[in-house]
Amino acid sequence: MTDHLIAIGALVLVFAVATFTSVHMGALALVAAFAVGSTVAGENSDDVFGGFPGDLFVVLVGVTFLFAVAKNNGTIEWLVHAATRAVGGRIALIPWVMFLITAALTAVGAVVPAAVGVIAPIGMSLCARYQIRPLLMGLLVANGGCAGGFSPASVYGSITNGVVERNDLPSSPALLFAMTFLFSVALSVVAYFMFGGRQLLGRRAQATDAAAGPSGPPAVAEPGGASPGSAGGTPSGAAPAGGTATATVALAKPAPAPGLDLSRSLTLLGLLGMVAGALFFEWNVGLMALTVVVVLTLVDPDAAKGAVDRCAWSTVLLVCGVVTFVGVMERMGTIEWLGDSVAKIDSPLLGALLICVVGAVVSAFASTTGILGALIPLAVPFLMDGQVSSVGLIIALAISSSVVDSSPLSTSGALVTANAPEEQRPQIFNALMRWGMSMTLVAPLATWALFVIPGQV
Numbered sequence: 001m002t003d004h005l006i007a008i009g010a011l012v013l014v015f016a017v018a019t020f021t022s023v024h025m026g027a028l029a030l031v032a033a034f035a036v037g038s039t040v041a042g043e044n045s046d047d048v049f050g051g052f053p054g055d056l057f058v059v060l061v062g063v064t065f066l067f068a069v070a071k072n073n074g075t076i077e078w079l080v081h082a083a084t085r086a087v088g089g090r091i092a093l094i095p096w097v098m099f100l101i102t103a104a105l106t107a108v109g110a111v112v113p114a115a116v117g118v119i120a121p122i123g124m125s126l127c128a129r130y131q132i133r134p135l136l137m138g139l140l141v142a143n144g145g146c147a148g149g150f151s152p153a154s155v156y157g158s159i160t161n162g163v164v165e166r167n168d169l170p171s172s173p174a175l176l177f178a179m180t181f182l183f184s185v186a187l188s189v190v191a192y193f194m195f196g197g198r199q200l201l202g203r204r205a206q207a208t209d210a211a212a213g214p215s216g217p218p219a220v221a222e223p224g225g226a227s228p229g230s231a232g233g234t235p236s237g238a239a240p241a242g243g244t245a246t247a248t249v250a251l252a253k254p255a256p257a258p259g260l261d262l263s264r265s266l267t268l269l270g271l272l273g274m275v276a277g278a279l280f281f282e283w284n285v286g287l288m289a290l291t292v293v294v295v296l297t298l299v300d301p302d303a304a305k306g307a308v309d310r311c312a313w314s315t316v317l318l319v320c321g322v323v324t325f326v327g328v329m330e331r332m333g334t335i336e337w338l339g340d341s342v343a344k345i346d347s348p349l350l351g352a353l354l355i356c357v358v359g360a361v362v363s364a365f366a367s368t369t370g371i372l373g374a375l376i377p378l379a380v381p382f383l384m385d386g387q388v389s390s391v392g393l394i395i396a397l398a399i400s401s402s403v404v405d406s407s408p409l410s411t412s413g414a415l416v417t418a419n420a421p422e423e424q425r426p427q428i429f430n431a432l433m434r435w436g437m438s439m440t441l442v443a444p445l446a447t448w449a450l451f452v453i454p455g456q457v
Contacts (some may be wrong), residue, residue, distance in 0.1 A: 003040050004334040008038050011325065026321030031187030040043040041332045051327025056411060058286030059113055059294055060316045064418050066270070067121035068288040068307035069296050075267040078260065083126060083204050091130045095140045100121040103181070107277065111155050111381045112145040112269040113411040114278035114285040118271060120412075121419040122148070130205065134424060135431045136195040138416035140188050142406040144425040147184035150398055152179045156372060160398055163376045179395045179451065180402070188320045189375055189401060191435075229369040231408070252446070270295065312418030315425065319414040325367045333364055348387040352396070352452050356444035364436050365409050371401045388452060396447035405442045407436025 010032045018025035033051075037043040070076050087093040098119055105115035127310045149156040164171040191197075260268070270292030277283035297304040329335060338358050345351040355375060363371045375397060403414040408429045413436060420428040421445040 001337070003332060004337045006040050006330055007036055007329045011329070014322075014325070016409035024315035024317065024437065026319070027317075028323035029325040033321070033328045035260075036325070036332075039327045043328065043331070044452050046384065048328060048394070049171040049324065049333075051331065053323045053327075055284060055286065056113075056323060056414075057316060057320050058284065058290070059109075059117060059411070060286070060414060060418055061311050062289030062293070063121065063415060064311045065307055066293050067125075067419060068378045069293055069303050070121075071125070072305070072307060073263040073267060073296070073300055073303035074261075075264045076122070078264055079122050079269075080125055080129050081120070084130075089205040091132065091203045092197065093203060094126050094130065095123070095132060095137050095192065095197070095200075098126075098137065098148070099140040099144035102141050103148035103184075105148065106145050106154055106155055106156075107148030107151040107177075108279060110275065111282070111285075112149050112405065113415065114274070115148075116141055116145050116287070116412045116415050118274055118278075119287045120415045121307065122336070124419045124421070126427055128421060130203075133176045133196040133415040134428055136192060136197060137193040138413075138428065138432065139195065139406055139435065142412040142416060143184045143188045143191070143403065144401075145412055146402040146405060147181045147188075149293070149402055150180040156398070158370065158403065159253055159372050159413065160376065163372070164390075164394060167376070169176075169394075171394070172391050175391060176398060181401055183399050184403065232453065247298070254276075263296060263303055266296060266299060267292070267403045277337050285386075310422070312425070315408070315414055315418040315429070318429075319409055319411075322365055322409050324360075338362075346457070349452065352388050352393050353444060353448045356396050356400040356448055356452075357440065359397050360404050360440040360444050364403040364407040364440055366406040367403055368401050368410070372398065391456075392451040396444070396451045400444045400445045404436050404439045406432055406439065408432040410436070 012034050014025065017023055023430055032047050037048040038045070041047075068075065081124065083094060083097060086093075087097055088424075097358045101114050102119045105118070107114050120138065120141050123141050124134055125135045126132060127134045148154060150160065151157050152161065157173065157177060160176065161173050174426060214321050215217065274285055274288045277288050278285055293304070293307075345354065359371050359375045376394065404410065406416070407413045408417045413432045417425055417432060
């Protein structure tokens with residue numbers, strides 16, 4: 001037990017030091033992995049770095065590299081126009097379109113990181129154009145991945161339903177999907193109005209959908225603020241105080257919508273190929289992204305200039321460092337020890353709540369897929385005696401372990417952070433960290449009250 005407490009204490013220390021000093025959290029986590037692994041777990045350096053998430057590293061680098069190239073060759077500009085036309089210029093609907101597309105991709109079988117990896121960069125580009133808060137867009141994309149993640153055809157759904165069947169527990173795949181989808185929608189509605197969605201209502205792009213040129217995004221200010229370049233006052237196109245006029249986005253230096261040339265067409269084909277590869281062949285989205293980058297660079301070398309520098313290297317170090325340390329904890333058995341400790345609690349209701357909390361906390365730093373496969377069997381002792389509803393606890397555990405994917409230390413949150421504007425990444429990281437950590441408490445309590453307590457016998 002002492003070893004497990006040391007590992008948990010080291011993780012807490014990493015976050016504390018990174019919070020109150022300028023030391024990079026990823027570097028701290030790698031040092032902690034080396035220190036704890038070599039002194040407590042008895043591992044050598046090869047063992048420690050054997051847990052380095054190479055697949056996650058490739059996903060983060062590959063996706064951000066590809067979309068840097070796509071921005072250079074004008075594909076992102078084309079996608080911005082296409083998305084805006086699809087909602088008739090209604091800017092308030094754009095985040096919801098990204099939510100639904102991500103949910104649809106995961107519902108039909110795409111792994112959540114693959115879907116988020118494709119949609120998050122597009123959503124962030126729309127934020128820059130239409131003055132949508134990146135945090136709002138990022139949360140809706142991440143929640144969209146969770147919304148579709150538990151369909152019977154999805155990866156999360158297949159894992160959860162498979163574990164339940166192997167343990168001969170009652171199950172309802174359709175109810176699991178419906179409840180996780182509705183919870184994600186409700187959570188997204190909360191996030192939408194907490195982080196600037198109200199200011200988007202009524203705002204529209206110009207009918208011509210003329211984009212801002214190389215000079216920058218449209219000159220739009222939040223209601224009540226001054227638009228860029230002005231000394232103050234009401235922003236252009238905004239309704240006067242107490243009025244009902246429809247706000248219109250004032251686009252700087254209107255230009256015709258970009259067309260499709262060879263480089264842009266190949267980029268779009270590459271993106272569609274990534275979706276198809278993730279859906280039907282379960283190919284790694286990072287490797288597919290790098291393949292597309294290589295092809296595009298051969299066709300249009302100018303588009304790749306400076307793209308490597310725009311990869312989110314700081315985010316890559318941070319996420320991979322923390323995941324490496326969590327890997328040491330998993331090999332030490334610390335995660336399993338936490339679950340076993342919960343399973344020994346005499347009160348089934350309290351034990352069910354703590355199982356959900358453990359699932360949420362660990363999943364915020366590690367693989368949701370792995371957590372689902374590990375914690376459902378730990379809940380079997382509570383479920384076999386019939387005092388707690390099997391279906392209710394599984395739904396609560398599934399939601400608790402997935403909605404925390406918006407944490408910047410989980411893959412979805414890391415992809416959102418990596419694709420945010422570079423100057424805003426620290427703020428986005430901190431905001432997602434606060435949101436993700438709050439979800440480790442809010443989601444278990446809410447789902448426990450909604451799905452576990454009503455099913456108590």
